Amino acid sequence: MADYKALKNGGFMRQAQKDLFSVRLKVVGGNLTSEQLAGIAEIAKEYGNSSVHLTSRQGVEIPFVKLADVEKIKEALKAKGVDTGVCGPRVRTVTACQGSGVCPSGCIDTYPLALAISNRYFGQELPHKFKFGVTGCVNNCLKAEENDIGIKGGYLVEWIEPECIMCGVCLKACREGALSEVDGKIEIEEEKCNNCGRCVKSCPTDAWKGTPGYIMSFAGTFGNKMAFGVRVLPIIHDLETLFKISDAALDYFSKYGKPGERFRAAVERNGWDGFTKAMEKAYEEALNGTGA
Amino acid sequence: MELEHDDLVDVTDVVCPITFVKAKVAMEELDEGQVLAIRMNDGEPAQNVPRSMKDEGHKVLKLRDNKDGTLTLFVRKVGE
Numbered sequence: 001m002a003d004y005k006a007l008k009n010g011g012f013m014r015q016a017q018k019d020l021f022s023v024r025l026k027v028v029g030g031n032l033t034s035e036q037l038a039g040i041a042e043i044a045k046e047y048g049n050s051s052v053h054l055t056s057r058q059g060v061e062i063p064f065v066k067l068a069d070v071e072k073i074k075e076a077l078k079a080k081g082v083d084t085g086v087c088g089p090r091v092r093t094v095t096a097c098q099g100s101g102v103c104p105s106g107c108i109d110t111y112p113l114a115l116a117i118s119n120r121y122f123g124q125e126l127p128h129k130f131k132f133g134v135t136g137c138v139n140n141c142l143k144a145e146e147n148d149i150g151i152k153g154g155y156l157v158e159w160i161e162p163e164c165i166m167c168g169v170c171l172k173a174c175r176e177g178a179l180s181e182v183d184g185k186i187e188i189e190e191e192k193c194n195n196c197g198r199c200v201k202s203c204p205t206d207a208w209k210g211t212p213g214y215i216m217s218f219a220g221t222f223g224n225k226m227a228f229g230v231r232v233l234p235i236i237h238d239l240e241t242l243f244k245i246s247d248a249a250l251d252y253f254s255k256y257g258k259p260g261e262r263f264r265a266a267v268e269r270n271g272w273d274g275f276t277k278a279m280e281k282a283y284e285e286a287l288n289g290t291g292a
Numbered sequence: 293m294e295l296e297h298d299d300l301v302d303v304t305d306v307v308c309p310i311t312f313v314k315a316k317v318a319m320e321e322l323d324e325g326q327v328l329a330i331r332m333n334d335g336e337p338a339q340n341v342p343r344s345m346k347d348e349g350h351k352v353l354k355l356r357d358n359k360d361g362t363l364t365l366f367v368r369k370v371g372e
Contacts, residue, residue: 104347168355172338172363202343204352 002067011084012070015063022053022063023073024085026122029096029114029134030058039080047073057131058095059085089259091121091130091250099136099153100212106136107197108153108212113239117151120243126250127257127266138196138215145229148253148263149246150217154195155210156235159186164207173202195235213237218249218279219264227264232276233283241286248282295354295366298326303341304333304362311337312344319350322369327353330365338363 004014011024025040032040040060044052049064065073074084085093094117097103099110114134121132135142136153144150164186171179171186178192179199200210213235220229236242249263252275257266267275301318303311315330322328332341334357342352342365351368358364 165353167352168357169342169352169365172334172355173343175339198339198343202346204342204346 005088007070009086009088009090011086012065013061013087017064019067020063021065021067021070022061023048023065023077024055024087025060025062025077026083026085026093027059028094028118028122029111031096031111032060033081036080036082039077039082043073043076043080043082047076055093057093059093086123087129089126089128091124091126091132094118094122094132094134095142095147096134097136097142099134103136104201105139106153107155107195107210108134108136108214110134110136110142110153113151116239117246121246121250124250126253126263127259128262130250130253130263132246138194144215145217145220146222147220147229148218149249150220150229151242152215152217154213154215154235155197155200156195156213156237157188157193157197157199158209158211159188160207160209161185163205165205167204169202169204170199170208173198211237214242216242216245218275219267221262221264223262225262225264230272232272232279236283241283244286245279245282248278252278295329295356296327297329297366298322300329300331302331303337304331308336308340311341315341315345316348319345319348319367319369324369324372326369328367328369330367331358331362332365334361334363341365 012021015022044050044062047065047069048062053061053063094114096110096114099108100106101109101111117132131147132149133142133144133147134151135144138154144152176192176194178189180187197210200208215235216233217229217231221227253263253266256270301315303314306314311332319328342355345367346352350370353366353368356364
C-alpha cells in the first residue's frame, strides 16, 4: 500500500477519488517564470486533466495525477525547473505581494525577502503548519496578519525642513491625521503614524525621508479558528534582526507547541507574556549583536 | 493669496480615478513650465491627485485649502 502520509508531506494531496492526487508545486511569493508556467501547462496536460488549481496561498496544484505517475511527474517537473511543495506540520509556501519592485505603494522589496525566508525555513518541521506572508506596505494586500508570521513593509519617516516648500500635500496625503503644520513647521504625532509612507511618496521636494522597515505580526491564523496576528515589537530595519526574531519564534513553537497545535493556540495556552518576552529578548540580542 | 497659473481645471464634479484623468488631459494642453491649477474635493482626491501628478513627473508647487471643502493644487508642467 502506498505511504499516503509521505506522499502528502511531499505535496501529493489525496483526492476524493481513489489513487488520484492533486500535486502541490513549490511557488514562492506567487512568482513563476514563463518557462515554469509553460512547463506546468505541459505536465498538467500529460499527467493530469489539463487543468491547474490556483490555491488560496498563491500556489499551483496539478490535480488528477495517478498514483502510478508520482515519480514520473516529479522528474518531469524537475526538468522544467519546478519543485513540488509541502504539506503537513512544517513551514509552508511563503506568500508575497509584488512589493516595491513593481508596486508604487511598496515600501519594501517583497519578492527577494520571500525567497530568503523560503530558503531559510521552507519545509522546516514544527508542531503544525506554519505560514509566512510578506506584504509591501500597510495597504496589506497580502494580509500579513492572517499568517503565523506576517511581515509588512513600512517607512519610518522624518521631515527634512530645509527641503520643504510648505506645499501642504503631505498634510492631506496622510490618512491617519498624524501630520500638522505648526508655526511653519511640520509636526508628526508618532503614535498616530502607521508607517504607510504616503508623506514620503507624495512629497514633491524630497522633504520626507523614509527608512524602510519590517512590521512583524505573530500567531495569526485563518482556518477553523480565526485570529489576527499580533504586533509585539517595534519596526525592524534589517534582515538579520528579522531572521533572529523569526528563528526565536520558530524555536518557541518547537519548544512549547504540542503536536497538532497551531502556533496561535500554543502562544495562547502558554501565555502571551512569555511569548512576548521571548520575542523582545531576541530583538534586544539582535540589536546588541549578542545571542546565537 | 492667489498663485499664478495658466489654466484652471475643476475636478470637483468627478471621483477618482477620473479626477486624475481630467487633470492629466488639462495638463496636456499646457506647454512645459506653465502652471495648472486643479480644484478638487477634500478627501480621496486630495490624498491621491498630488501624488499622481508627481508620479507623472510634474512639479507640485502648492496645495491650497480653499476652506469650502475644496482644495486647489498648483502644478508646473514638466516635459512635453
